Amino acid sequence: DIQMTQSPSSLSASVGDRVTITCRASQSISTYLNWYQQKPGKAPKLLIYAASSLQRGVPSRFSGSGSGTDFTLTISSLQPEDFATYYCQQSYSSPYTFGQGIKLEIK
Amino acid sequence: QVTLKESGPALVKPTQTLTLTCTFSGFSLSTSGMRVSWIRQPPGKALEWLARIDWDDDKFYSTSLKTRLTISKDTSKNQVVLTMTNMDPVDTATYYCARTETGPRFDPWGQGTLVTVSS
Numbered sequence: 001d002i003q004m005t006q007s008p009s010s011l012s013a014s015v016g017d018r019v020t021i022t023c024r025a026s027q028s029i030s031t032y033l034n035w036y037q038q039k040p041g042k043a044p045k046l047l048i049y050a051a052s053s054l055q056r057g058v059p060s061r062f063s064g065s066g067s068g069t070d071f072t073l074t075i076s077s078l079q080p081e082d083f084a085t086y087y088c089q090q091s092y093s094s095p096y097t098f099g100q101g102i103k104l105e106i107k
Numbered sequence: 108q109v110t111l112k113e114s115g116p117a118l119v120k121p122t123q124t125l126t127l128t129c130t131f132s133g134f135s136l137s138t139s140g141m142r143v144s145w146i147r148q149p150p151g152k153a154l155e156w157l158a159r160i161d162w163d164d165d166k167f168y169s170t171s172l173k174t175r176l177t178i179s180k181d182t183s184k185n186q187v188v189l190t191m192t193n194m195d196p197v198d199t200a201t202y203y204c205a206r207t208e209t210g211p212r213f214d215p216w217g218q219g220t221l222v223t224v225s226s
Contacts, residue, residue, distance in 0.1 A: 001170050034212045036154075043203055043216035044154065050210060087154055091210045094167040096144075098154040 002026050002090050006099035012107040017078045021102050023071045023088035032092035035064055035073045038101075039084045047086075048073065078104075109133035111143075111204050111217035118223050119194050125222060129187040129204030136162050136182050142207035143187045145178065147200040148219075155200075159207055160187055196224045 003026035013019050023033065031051035036044035046055045048064035051071055061076040075082055083106050088099040115127035127145070134141055145157040158178040159167040168176050177190045187204060201221045205213035 032210070034210065036213075043205075043219055044213070045216075046212055046214040049208075049212040049214075055214065089154075089156075089213070091212060094159070095169045096156040096159075096211065098156065100153045 001095055002029065002092065002097050004088055004090055004097050004099040006086075006088055006102050008102065009100075010103050010105065012105045013078055014107045015078050015080055019075045019078055019104065021073045021086055021104075023066075023073070023099050025069045025071075025090055025092075028068045029090045029092035031067045032090055033064070033066065033071045034089045034091055035062075036087045036089065037082075037084045038087065044087060049091075080106075109206055109215055111206065111215065113202055113204050113217045113220040115202070115220055115222065117221060118225065120226050121195055121224060123194050125189075125191045125194050125198070127189045127191075127202055127204075127220065127222075129189070129217060131185050131187070131204070131206070131217075134206065135185070136160075136180050136187070138162055140209060142211065143180070144205050144207045144211070144213055145187075145189045145202060146205060146213065146216075147198075147202045149197075149200040152200075157191075157202075158189060159211070194224045198222070199224045 033051045035048040038044040052064045085101045085103045111131040141162045144159040160178045175192045201219040203219045205216040
């Protein structure tokens with residue numbers, strides 16, 4: 001199975017900050033990488049698919065990049081509603097594994 | 108509008124078999140390219156993909172759980188059913204179903220159903 005590792009393990013930031021979250025795959029997955037946002041008590045929501053494509057309806061302050069084994073999710077200017085947990089997920093091959101999640105907290 | 112909703116028991120005993128149903132609307136699993144997956148999340152922990160079923164009845168399973176899982180569909184009822192045998196307290200989690208688009212990517216998700224395994 002492909003292992004997905006996210007860093008940092010936790011993150012504190014302020015409204016207006018630019019934030020970058022990293023995800024690393026245990027083998028090359030090309031651009032088969034998706035990002036999800038999850039708020040407490042809610043189901044995850046797809047933000048970015050195929051490493052850099054913005055899902056319909058997702059604000060443009062979210063962006064994704066990377067290929068191979070290293071990927072990033074960037075939020076250009078944090079808004080209060082962005083404080084949540086973020087997961088990466090590889091879609092290169094079954095089983096489709098997730099990272100451990102990064103909780104983005106208010107500083 | 109695509110919606111999915113999970114249903115099933117909130118409490119199961121160890122060694123029992125869990126049966127969960129995902130009822131969806133807004134798409135048909137008889138349409139080429141359509142897929143549905145199950146994903147779970149233990150309290151306070153990360154997401155874990157479990158299984159996927161495709162429009163052509165292809166099925167895919169988690170490596171670590173494949174001996175315990177069965178996924179099936181009832182196209183006429185717009186439902187996908189997941190069974191998991193020999194339940195254990197470590198299987199306590201919120202279980203989600205999600206439409207699985209080409210990629211594959213999971214969107215949208217159901218609201219989830221919490222299953223507790225306890226005697």
